Amino acid sequence: MAMKVALLGCGVVGAEVVRLVNEQSTELSARIGTSLEIGGIAVRRLGRTRGTGLAPELFTTDAMSLVTRPDIDLVVEVIGGIEPARSLILAAVKSGKSVVTANKALLAEDGATIHAAARETGVDVYYEASVAGAIPLLRPLRDSLAGDRVHRVLGIVNGTTNFILDRMDTQGAGFAESLEEAQSLGYAEADPTADVEGFDAAAKAAILARLAFHTQRVTAADVHREGITDVSAGDIASAKAMGCVVKMLAICQRSEAGDSIGVRVHPVMLPREHPLATVNEAYNAVFVEAESAGKLMFYGAGAGGTPTASAILGDLVAVARNRLAATSVGEGGHDTGLPVHEVGQTVTRYHVALDVADRPGVLARVAEVFAGNGVSIKNVRQEGHGEDAQLVLVSHQAPDSALTATVEQLRALDMVRSVASVMRVEAFEGN
Amino acid sequence: MAMKVALLGCGVVGAEVVRLVNEQSTELSARIGTSLEIGGIAVRRLGRTRGTGLAPELFTTDAMSLVTRPDIDLVVEVIGGIEPARSLILAAVKSGKSVVTANKALLAEDGATIHAAARETGVDVYYEASVAGAIPLLRPLRDSLAGDRVHRVLGIVNGTTNFILDRMDTQGAGFAESLEEAQSLGYAEADPTADVEGFDAAAKAAILARLAFHTQRVTAADVHREGITDVSAGDIASAKAMGCVVKMLAICQRSEAGDSIGVRVHPVMLPREHPLATVNEAYNAVFVEAESAGKLMFYGAGAGGTPTASAILGDLVAVARNRLAATSVGEGGHDTGLPVHEVGQTVTRYHVALDVADRPGVLARVAEVFAGNGVSIKNVRQEGHGEDAQLVLVSHQAPDSALTATVEQLRALDMVRSVASVMRVEAFEGN
Structure with a gap:
């Protein structure tokens, strides 16, 4: 018996998913152990089959009825955004369907709720396509x-x-x-x-x-x-x-x-x-x-209809296989609960370029500001431009709060005409 | 109840696996849903615990009894080579244990037999560590x-x-x-x-x-x-x-x-x-x-004890979870049976550097040899060295057999003093 897939949304990615499911049906059946069949497609407006070659009867504007239809096994969500995607995915999960989604906004905002609902009914929610498109990550x-x-x-x-x-x-x-x-x-x-x-x-x-x-x-x-x-x-x-x-x-x-x-x-x-x-x-x-x-x-x-559809198909094969084996992944069951700290606590290093007056004592004063915030300097380079000079400094690693305080104080110095550039530097060896 | 792991081999990688299983036991339990316990380690010679901190009773030289012991759930094979690894893995699989192995030689020689045996008893054989070490590939x-x-x-x-x-x-x-x-x-x-x-x-x-x-x-x-x-x-x-x-x-x-x-x-x-x-x-x-x-x-x-152990641990978590869910991956059930063609049929392009006599007609003769084999030339570069010259040619794409025939005939030409370099060129855009 074929597994029936409901598709929510039929834009560039959705149409690609339909094309691939149809074109690769033999390979997909072999890899899953049963065939996939598009059972319905929810769209905002009827009247076009979006070049999918599918029968017009498959299209509906009633997405909620589609995702809860008893014959639907799997739901692919590619409409994006928070609502109605969240309500539809939660309804699908609560009716025992596994879900594949590319919806980064929703997962970033409320992934915990969705994973908890999926664990409760023992279904999968897969979302490889939501980050970095086709890259298996x-x-x-x-x-x-x-x-x-x-x-x-x-x-x-x-x-x-x-x-x-x-x-x-x-x-x-x-x-x-x-x-x-x-x-x-x-x-x-x-x-x-x-x-x-x-x-x-x-x-x-x-x-x-x-x-x-x-x-x-x-x-x-x-x-x-x-x-x-x-x-x-x-x-x-x-x-x-x-x-x-x-x-x-x-x-x-x-x-x-x-x-x-x-x-x-x-x-x-x-x-x-x-x-x-x-x-x-x-x-x-x-x-x-x-x-x-x-x-x-x-x-x-990282993007594009076909690469994104490839990631969705990979997920679709996985959730279909899990369903056939009557298992699911149950993500989020193990929660370390690690809290997120403020950016000020992040340890990083800064590159700072200052336009300064070219006169004695400038470097000493600038260096003093760094030292006063407990930030040590890794590199310094000075280039004269007539009466002015540009001073480029790269710090050692320090908490971001100490680095931003340093920049604020530099900005307030008389001899600093302007802060030309401030940027974090990452992945340098050493501290 | 803990899942019991039998380890075959306790060299650099094996000792790392033991260390990680012990050090990360809390995280691993949370991710799997049950704890892992080293149930035994087969080694060639007793008398050392290999810095694992494990009780000497866990070590045995009787690998076959270990892999078929009823209380063992999972087997990790890191002895390498064809035998006794193959017999041990097959015995483990036939006794219903899932296997994690880093054994590229065995999988390359006889993977089909091992996967078929695993499908038959419904267990997993995972081998992420066998290719490119820690890279999830x-x-x-x-x-x-x-x-x-x-x-x-x-x-x-x-x-x-x-x-x-x-x-x-x-x-x-x-x-x-x-x-x-x-x-x-x-x-x-x-x-x-x-x-x-x-x-x-x-x-x-x-x-x-x-x-x-x-x-x-x-x-x-x-x-x-x-x-x-x-x-x-x-x-x-x-x-x-x-x-x-x-x-x-x-x-x-x-x-x-x-x-x-x-x-x-x-x-x-x-x-x-x-x-x-x-x-x-x-x-x-x-x-x-x-x-x-x-x-x-x-x-x-791609190598190293710790990266390889990381890949093994990832597999161990997966097979343990599958076992807990009473499922398995059953690789190789879908076999396209695509045959392997001879290298002569491979389409590629050659870079050829020839040391030739620097006289008229050489390039024409060389070009004739390429053309005679149906190979067209993409680039040619000539550099004089006194009486001699080096002629560097890059072909368009052609079957490898036509390219090797070209090189053989060039080698036989009087005016070609030697073939200084022949190498395939890959991943150039265009044909």
């Missing part, structure tokens, strides 16, 4: 590293911002110009806010942190978020001068003591030898540092 | 890409050869000198044959091909294998001149028609922009090209 984090301890996750999880920063780096273009190019190539939306302000990456960071540290507590609201709109050509040049590249990273990190985690999204300077530094264009990659496994990286296409 | 290939079609797998799966080639590339060192350095740093064995002649990589290639193409037919003997002992400083320089780097790759590729696969291990020239080209030192990485997912890469430590 969540399953390795959840399963392959189940016997390991993750220390840190560094991810390029937003293709739009990576494309923009890559263009700024390789072509010396400014932010506005690179954003325009990304838009004309379809890598950025007309309203790029979700990408360039880091909202998209923050949702993914919350999901990664939950999986990496086995804690249900993290939501998108817990993620410290800074966008890339202020990244200047000067920052990129400054990064180059110190052998770095600027990348927008999602960083999930266990505290030194191990009793809390930090989750943040912001541009960083990264050494060019780091594997993440070579990830160009709109590609995604996630770098994982684990106690036993060491350094791992997962790389691939 | 086999599970993503098997599960995450279950709804996709893999076209090609390109892997740096041997850390020793990657280290040697990286040294030759970055330091201009010769093969012998780089091998010596690898040996002094513990990256290469005193007898480096298994690594430098590609036997290790060939076993891993067979396992990768089986998983990627869902075929049980491939064994290490089916893998075309060439080592790196003939790679010269000249090859490396020639690669550099064309923007390439020399890497030892395992390549598993579906034929154009899709009805057979090619599996080979040999040095190749790879464009420096390719993500695999940036994998340095003894790191491993596997690059996967799939129809829907596009290009993926998995990167990490």
Whole structure:
């Protein structure tokens, strides 16, 4: 007997899912042990079959009736957003259906509720497509590293911002110009806010942190978020001068003591030898540092209809097999409950470029401010420009709060004409 | 009730497994739903507890009795080699135990028998640690890409050869000198044959091909294998001149028609922009090209006691959970039976450097040989050296048999003093 799949949403990704389920039906049946059949598709408006080649009777606007229909076994949700996706997924789970979703916003906001409901009825909720598109990432984090301890996750999880920063780096273009190019190539939306302000990456960071540290507590609201709109050509040049590249990273990190985690999204300077530094264009990659496994990286296409559909199909095969074996994964049953600490407690290092008056005593005064906040200086470089000079400092590791206090005090100094660039530096060896 | 684990072998990896099972017992119990307990360890000679801190009574030389003991639930095999590992794993499987193994040689030679036995008794045989150490790779290939079609797998799966080639590339060192350095740093064995002649990589290639193409037919003997002992400083320089780097790759590729696969291990020239080209030192990485997912890469430590133990622990958690849910994965039940074609049928491109007499008509004669074999030339570069010249040609894609025939005929030409370098070139865009 075939397993019946209900599809919620039939845009680019949904139509690809239908195409792949139909085109690969023989292989999928062989891998699952039974065949898959599209049992219904919920859309907002009827009247088009969206090039799926499916009978018009399969389409409905009544999504709630579809997900609770007794003959439906599996539900694929690709409508996105919080509502009605949450109500539909919860209804599906409560009626005993397993769910595959690509909905990062919902999982980041309320994953704990959904996983708890799934555990209660013994069904699966899989969501590989929600982070880094086609890259098999969540399953390795959840399963392959189940016997390991993750220390840190560094991810390029937003293709739009990576494309923009890559263009700024390789072509010396400014932010506005690179954003325009990304838009004309379809890598950025007309309203790029979700990408360039880091909202998209923050949702993914919350999901990664939950999986990496086995804690249900993290939501998108817990993620410290800074966008890339202020990244200047000067920052990129400054990064180059110190052998770095600027990348927008999602960083999930266990505290030194191990009793809390930090989750943040912001541009960083990264050494060019780091594997993440070579990830160009709109590609995604996630770098994982684990106690036993060491350094791992997962790389691939982070978006696009077909890659996303591939991830959904992989999940669909898994939940169908689990259903056939009358088992489920029951994620979140083991909750370490690790709390999220404020960004101020995060240990990091800063790159600071100051436009200063070129006169005696400036460096001494600047160094005093660093020392006063308990921050030591790793590198300093000064370049004269007529009467002015630019002073570039890279700190040793220190709590973020000490570093921001340092920058605030520098900004207030008379001899500092302006703070030209402030950016965190990550993944340098040593402290 | 705790699940009892029997360990076969207690060398570097085995001792690490014991340490991690003990140190992380709380986390592991939470993730599995029950605790793990070392029920016995089979070793060749008694008298040492190998720094495991375990009671001497747990050690035995009677591995066969241990794996069939009724109270044992799971068996971890880290002795390696074909026998007695095969008999022990088969006995364990037949007594209803699930098995975790790192044994690439055995799986490459006789994986089909082992998977068939496991399916029959409904137990799991997991082997993430057998290829590319800690990198979560086999599970993503098997599960995450279950709804996709893999076209090609390109892997740096041997850390020793990657280290040697990286040294030759970055330091201009010769093969012998780089091998010596690898040996002094513990990256290469005193007898480096298994690594430098590609036997290790060939076993891993067979396992990768089986998983990627869902075929049980491939064994290490089916893998075309060439080592790196003939790679010269000249090859490396020639690669550099064309923007390439020399890497030892395992390549598993579906034929154009899709009805057979090619599996080979040999040095190749790879464009420096390719993500695999940036994998340095003894790191491993596997690059996967799939129809829907596009290009993926998995990167990490390919060897070492702790990384290998991490992969084993991940598998141990999975098989323990499956056992608790009374399910198993049953790999190999879906066998496409795709046959392996001869290397001659593989479509590739060659880089050929010839030392020739510098006189008129040489290029015409050489070009004629290419054309006579139906091979077209993509690039040609000539450099004079007094009376001699070096002629460097890169072909378009052609069957390997046509390319080898071309090289044979070039070798026989009077005006060709010697064939200085022949190497396949992979992952160039275009044909």
